[in-house]
Amino acid sequence: MSLIVQKYGGTSVGSIQRIRNVAARAVAAQRAGNQVVVTVSAMSGETNRLVALVDELSGGNYSQREYDVVVATGEQVSTGLLAIAIESMGVPARSYQGWQVRFVTDGVHAKARILDVEADNIRRDLNEGRIVVVAGFQGVNDQNAVTTLGRGGSDTSAVALAAALQADFCDIYTDVDGVYTTDPRVVPKARKLERVSYEEMLEMASLGAKVLQTRSVELAKKYKVLSSLEEGTGTLLTEEDEVMEQVVVSAIAFNRDEAKITVLGVPDKPGIAASIFGTLADANINVDMIVQNISASSGDTDVTFTVAKGDFKQALAVLKDPVANMGARDVLGDPDIAKVSVVGVGMRSHSGVAQRMFKALSADGINIRMIYTSDIKISVVIDEKYMELAVRSLHQAFELDKDSGDRVRG
Ligand code: ADP
Ligand code: ASP
Ligand code: MG
Numbered sequence: 001m002s003l004i005v006q007k008y009g010g011t012s013v014g015s016i017q018r019i020r021n022v023a024a025r026a027v028a029a030q031r032a033g034n035q036v037v038v039t040v041s042a043m044s045g046e047t048n049r050l051v052a053l054v055d056e057l058s059g060g061n062y063s064q065r066e067y068d069v070v071v072a073t074g075e076q077v078s079t080g081l082l083a084i085a086i087e088s089m090g091v092p093a094r095s096y097q098g099w100q101v102r103f104v105t106d107g108v109h110a111k112a113r114i115l116d117v118e119a120d121n122i123r124r125d126l127n128e129g130r131i132v133v134v135a136g137f138q139g140v141n142d143q144n145a146v147t148t149l150g151r152g153g154s155d156t157s158a159v160a161l162a163a164a165l166q167a168d169f170c171d172i173y174t175d176v177d178g179v180y181t182t183d184p185r186v187v188p189k190a191r192k193l194e195r196v197s198y199e200e201m202l203e204m205a206s207l208g209a210k211v212l213q214t215r216s217v218e219l220a221k222k223y224k225v226l227s228s229l230e231e232g233t234g235t236l237l238t239e240e241d242e243v244m245e246q247v248v249v250s251a252i253a254f255n256r257d258e259a260k261i262t263v264l265g266v267p268d269k270p271g272i273a274a275s276i277f278g279t280l281a282d283a284n285i286n287v288d289m290i291v292q293n294i295s296a297s298s299g300d301t302d303v304t305f306t307v308a309k310g311d312f313k314q315a316l317a318v319l320k321d322p323v324a325n326m327g328a329r330d331v332l333g334d335p336d337i338a339k340v341s342v343v344g345v346g347m348r349s350h351s352g353v354a355q356r357m358f359k360a361l362s363a364d365g366i367n368i369r370m371i372y373t374s375d376i377k378i379s380v381v382i383d384e385k386y387m388e389l390a391v392r393s394l395h396q397a398f399e400l401d402k403d404s405g406d407r408v409r410g
Helices: 016-031 046-058 064-071 073-087 120-127 154-164 198-206 214-222 272-282 309-325 353-363 384-397
Strands: 003-008 035-040 093-096 103-105 114-117 131-135 138-140 146-148 169-173 195-197 227-229 235-238 251-255 258-267 287-294 300-308 330-334 337-343 370-374 377-383
Touching (some): 003 154, 035 120, 046 064, 046 073, 073 093, 073 131, 093 120, 114 154, 131 154, 154 214, 195 198, 198 235, 198 251, 198 337, 272 287, 272 300, 337 384, 353 377
Parallel strands (some): 003 035, 003 169, 169 227
Antiparallel strands (some): 138 146, 251 337, 258 300, 258 330, 287 300, 337 377, 370 377
């Protein structure tokens, strides 16, 4: 007998009929001889609606603890409805909220990390023949307060639960049938990947492909959770050496959610970077890309970096005084940028990827504002208005719309 964790996203539980379909799939999996745990998100649009209520009431100035109390409620509704739907099909079911399981997290509201999953009650229910329905996205901290795991966090709940229960499989069902070479909403010709390595998926997720939350991929890699999008026909997340097709570039990711800040004309002396980035860290602002240019003639330096769009205004505000004190010439901000990245483990052993990437962008007249590389990715920052064009050009330049057997190999 296998133990399977299935996760259904907001679209899959977005209406009563869809909840009935999910119930039928869970029941079918149990009838096929498996123990079944189902993790669900809130019904589609619900979490956005709840976030908007908090914003409307508070104008953005609110207690993170109470934000979590509000936004966690979407999952309570979908778990209850799904358990009712399963029972109406004659199979015993029971729902659990995050605090009932319990998903024990740290205290960082709105982006909590799971520390422990206490799943004894779930094991008992499974042994008694129930289908267990678990609220994704939620946890509880050591103060007994409700926490949430960040947007898209139900993926992480499902993988963490699969690891804790030593499930044989974690199937993630969403509104696409797998991980594609890029977001199929932007490039309709994108192709589904049969397998993707944990590392490539980790890069794709952290570079903006929201099909899986980054933290869920980290956990899948750490606990070797075999995870797939859809059963059988989807994409299997697995070890690098299990991915047969070693093409150079596997996927294109993009992120419109960053903004660029440049501190101009900073005196080039020790301690400057520590001061700028220390100030941002103290304000809990994460910095992504950093580029520093030293002018040989003036001895000054420009420091450019990116932050999440949501942190942009606050970053400019907290930097104002320290930057004036260090004698910088000016601070410039640009929120209308996007980051586009090419990802592939094949880059480790092949050169020429950067050249091909930059050539494709220049052929479309797209100016590159920042460049960042690691061993399996190259990211560029460009003007936001060119993002979709850039993604489509790169998808074509790396022949990702072709069958993987016919693609660029270096
Ligand atoms: P869910 O609500 O089920 O968690 P999400 O909206 O979080 O679903 O994630 C699914 C979406 O991720 C897809 O609709 C698609 O637009 C987007 N996406 C981005 N990059 C990719 C990719 N490389 N492959 C597949 N989907 C992607
Ligand atoms: N409902 C939550 C969100 O919209 C969690 C999730 O869908 O994974 O972010
Ligand atoms: Mg999601």
